[in-house]
Amino acid sequence: MxxxxxxxxxTIYHPExxxxxxxxxxxxxxxxxxxxxxxxxxxxxxxxxxxxKSIGFDGFVLANGAHIVTEGKTIDSLTxxxxxxxxxxxxxxxxxxxxxxxxxxxxxLKKESPHxxxxxxxxxxxxxxxxxxxxxxxxxxxxxxxEIRYNKKEDSVGLIERLGAFFYEKHDDxxxxxxxxxxxxxxxxxxxMLKYYGLDVDDSYCFGDGANDLEMFKTVGHPIAMKNxxxxxxxxxxxxxxxxxxxGVAKELKxxx
Numbered sequence: 001m002x003x004x005x006x007x008x009x010x011t012i013y014h015p016e017x018x019x020x021x022x023x024x025x026x027x028x029x030x031x032x033x034x035x036x037x038x039x040x041x042x043x044x045x046x047x048x049x050x051x052x053k054s055i056g057f058d059g060f061v062l063a064n065g066a067h068i069v070t071e072g073k074t075i076d077s078l079t080x081x082x083x084x085x086x087x088x089x090x091x092x093x094x095x096x097x098x099x100x101x102x103x104x105x106x107x108x109l110k111k112e113s114p115h116x117x118x119x120x121x122x123x124x125x126x127x128x129x130x131x132x133x134x135x136x137x138x139x140x141x142x143x144x145x146x147e148i149r150y151n152k153k154e155d156s157v158g159l160i161e162r163l164g165a166f167f168y169e170k171h172d173d174x175x176x177x178x179x180x181x182x183x184x185x186x187x188x189x190x191x192x193m194l195k196y197y198g199l200d201v202d203d204s205y206c207f208g209d210g211a212n213d214l215e216m217f218k219t220v221g222h223p224i225a226m227k228n229x230x231x232x233x234x235x236x237x238x239x240x241x242x243x244x245x246x247x248g249v250a251k252e253l254k255x256x257x
Contacts, residue, residue: 003038005038006027020247029257035257040186041060043063044104046107053126064178066180066181067144079141085143088179097159098110102145102147105129119176146178148179151175152175163177163179166181167181169212203221204220205221205224207226208224208233211230227242227246239252
C-alpha cells in the first residue's frame with residue numbers, strides 16, 4: 001500500500017477548470033488498487049469545498065499540518081498560542097485589517113469584511129462554513145490558523161514584525177498573510193499520517209506546486225512537482241509532471257500506478 005498526498009490549489013484544482021474528471025477518475029482507480037489518497041493543504045476543514053469532499057479522499061492533512069483527519073476522526077490537531085494570537089489580533093483590529101479565524105470545524109469572519117468575502121467566494125470554499133456571530137475570546141482558544149487581509153503592500157512590513165511566534169506565508173497579489181503554528185507543517189502532518197498507517201517514507205508520494213509544499217516535498221519518498229510550480233519546489237522534486245491545466249496529476253498517476 002502506498003500513501004499519496006495531493007495539494008489542492010494549482011495541483012488538482014484550478015479556478016478556470018475546477019477539478020478535471022480525469023483527475024477524479026485516476027484518484028478512484030488508484031484507491032481501488034489499495035493505495036491511500038490524502039489531501040495535504042494549507043486550507044482548514046471549512047475551506048475544503050464540497051467538490052473536493054465529494055471525491056472521497058481517505059483523509060486530510062489540513063491547515064499546513066495543524067489538523068489531521070482520517071477514517072472520519074481527528075488523529076492530531078494543534079492550536080495557535082493563545083496569548084500571542086490575541087496580541088496579534090489586537091494589532092490587526094487597530095489597523096482596520098480584515099481577518100478570519102480558522103478552527104478544526106468552522107471559519108470565523110466578521111460581517112464587515114467585504115474583501116475577504118469576495119476573495120473566498122472566488123477560492124472555491126464551502127461558504128456555509130463561515131460564521132460571523134461568535135465570541136472572539138472563545139474562538140481564539142481553538143484557532144489552528146488565521147489569515148489577515150491588509151490594505152496595501154507596505155502594510156505587510158508591520159505585520160511581519162509581529163509574527164515572530166508564528167510561521168507565515170505572504171501573498172502580496174491578494175494582500176493576504178496566512179499565519180500558522182511555527183511547530184507544524186505539511187511535512188509534520190504527513191509523518192503523523194504515515195505513522196498512523198504504519199507506512200515507510202519510501203511508500204509515500206506527493207503532488208504540489210507552492211511554497212507551503214516545501215516541507216511536504218522534504219518529507220515524502222517521492223515528491224512530484226507540477227510544471228506550474230514555483231522554482232523552489234522544482235529543486236526538491238524527483239519528478240516534474242504536466243501542469244494542472246493539462247491533467248498533470250492524472251497523467252502521472254496513470255504512469256506510476
